[in-house]
Amino acid sequence: MTELRRPNECGVPDAKQFMPPVLVKNYGKWAWHDRPRPGVLRHVAESGDTVYTVKAGFQRQADVFTIRRMCDIADKYCDGHIRFTIRSSVEFMTDDEAKVEPLIKALEDAGYPVGGTGNSVGFISHTQGWLHCDIPGTDASGVVKAMMDQLYDEFRNEDMPNRVKITTSCCQINCGGQGDIAINIQHTKPPVINHELVSGVCERPAVIARCPVAAIRPALVNGKPTLEVDEKKCVCCGACYPPCPPMQINDPVNSKIAVWVGGKHSSTRSKPMFHKLVAAGLPNNAPRWPEVAEVVKKILGAYKADARPWERMGEWIERIGWPRFFEMTDLPFTKYHVDNWRGGRTNLNASAQLHF
Amino acid sequence: MSKKMPETPLLDQLESGPWPSFVTGLKRLATAEDKPYADMMKSLLGQLEHSYETRKGYWKGGTVGVFGYGAGVIPRFSEVADRYGESAEFHTIRIMPAPGFFYDTKTLRQFCDIWEEHGSGLIALHGQSGDVMFQGCRTDQVQVAWDKINEMGFDMGGAGAGVRTSASCLGPARCEQSCFDTLRAHKVVIDSCTDDIHRPSLPYKMKFKFSGCANDCANATQRADIAVFGTWRDDMQVNQDEVKKKVTELGRKEFINQVIRMCPAQALALNDDDTLDVDNKSCVRCMHCINVCTKALKPGRDRGIALLAGGKRTLKIGDMMGTVIVPFMKMETDEDYEALVDFGRRLLDFFADNALEHERLGEMIERIGLVNFLEGMELDLDLNMITRPRTNPYVRTDEWDEEVRKWNDRKAGAAE
């Protein structure tokens, strides 16, 4: 057996080695920016140097052919530099204005829509799903593809009141983070337990400790130590499933999709907000999720028509009030929308301020 | 060789429509008959189609790693390997990219070549934590693929109960609004934690994220245990000529609607001569007016960072936003960045000593109370940490005089 190689614990690579020279030269010395057209940013440095950024969408789960095609474009127009954004868009930068139009054309001809800047619907941040996750209730890549097909024009234009960040998550852990609109799995039935396997696979005290409502307790089934769930207490969160795969939470029919709105991370204008539940019980209808797309488009339509410039989704709703939001989107309001979790009282209306 | 392409009537429906299709990409890999991964990807497509049919996932974890590290490979074994044997092992290698996700094409092409030879040809750019995800590797190829990636100068990302790969906005590289060097802070903080990334032994995961201003382009507030934001202490910079131009461009009514009225602190007014009146004492550094008037307004010159702690999603006790634990730290000199690294180290030690197993930082602070956390970390109490003082009287105030003395001492110290 050959000697195993020790890793070179080199840490985080230095970013400057990969940056376009104009960025290195003007590092920390940028003066202002604007957007000459949707999908294009222009940054001007104190030195007067200008860099144009063309932003495009691609499939985040990229095959090497796609990556190489993007590299070909970057070699031709951007001296071999390329960047990705936090939400998995791709950016091509050049300091030569004459290259911008041909670059846009090359990207669109290759099938990569140019957009996602300013007040547009950006690319949907997403998780691994059926393609690769060990606990997924749905396939984020598929949901994202199906939604972006419908939001293609909203990505390529900047005609929303403010930017719209949409996220998807294949379980209630919500790897996708806060979103103006969040499309997340919501389980509706407690885990189905394979008692034969539990003791062999699961560290039972650790699993019991995971449950937020203390619904799991040790049990003996057919003489074997296992776990059981108090199904009345269980909130179907799925937290027990990752540490104990025999507690199957995913179900083809009972794992539904819920839509949440008005989350934001930024502290711009309003403080950061959590997204709020507005629709649930939507079927996990692969491969195109039409019921989800319909709800998302309804919400976006109302927001676009009614919000003031610069209001994010959550800010718009806080201004017009939730009664008006439910009216404008024609979504049903149910007892499940009322927050009865710890601290949920802060979400009740403790005032005589009413909407009619 | 040359397995038949599986029938994928459901996935095929994700090839239509204008958005780039990941299914088309997977098929391209599956039909690259001269490549070692073609059969693996045919098999993967078969399993994925099976997931679409039955609406269930079929991957389970396990133990796969590389020599010298205890994390960074995400093992995936198929639960339906009897039918989809070629993709029975489909592990992911997490790799830390450069801060700001900058690449040159030479690097990306090298990634592609390595992943064609040793993996599936499928690379996610990027995972939610910020890793390059080299997906689809057989167990026997993990070490050799890793060796090659590592020799390029890339290191493995985090997983499990350790420090995770970080993410940052591109900051000073291209943004005039960034109040500190996000890329540098990202690199120095994470580089000081490599042991906790590669040999995870913390109570639970620990994420740092870096955003250059309150716009939080790194989505840090709720997704990082420690969110680092740029901000400033002095007056914002105003170019009144550019303000006037913006007023002309938008029209006076729209300027008032879009800038003045949207200020959360009511810190702005439009003067009679169309210049801007800024009440910098009221301004909360939210960035809105600066975003709208990119030529006219800029953060001030006395810049630094604020630290928010405790952001996390639902599990276990419910969602939490990060809250302020350090309202301002200067971030300019080498010593300033060292002080941030030192803070990170002390935080990890405190977290390791005090958090329960599987407890995130925010949950720990919630359990022990912010005041105990501050005392343990030797951080100064500050009014910027609260929205308002307590509203209930269930508190013992025996040591009131002593606390008043501390406050007065601190105030006197600051005045010196």
Ligand code: SF4
């Ligand atoms: S699904 Fe959630 S609530 Fe139900 S038993 Fe599991 S951990 Fe507890």
Ligand code: SF4
């Ligand atoms: S930065 Fe925000 S708080 Fe400060 S003046 Fe501008 S809009 Fe108001």
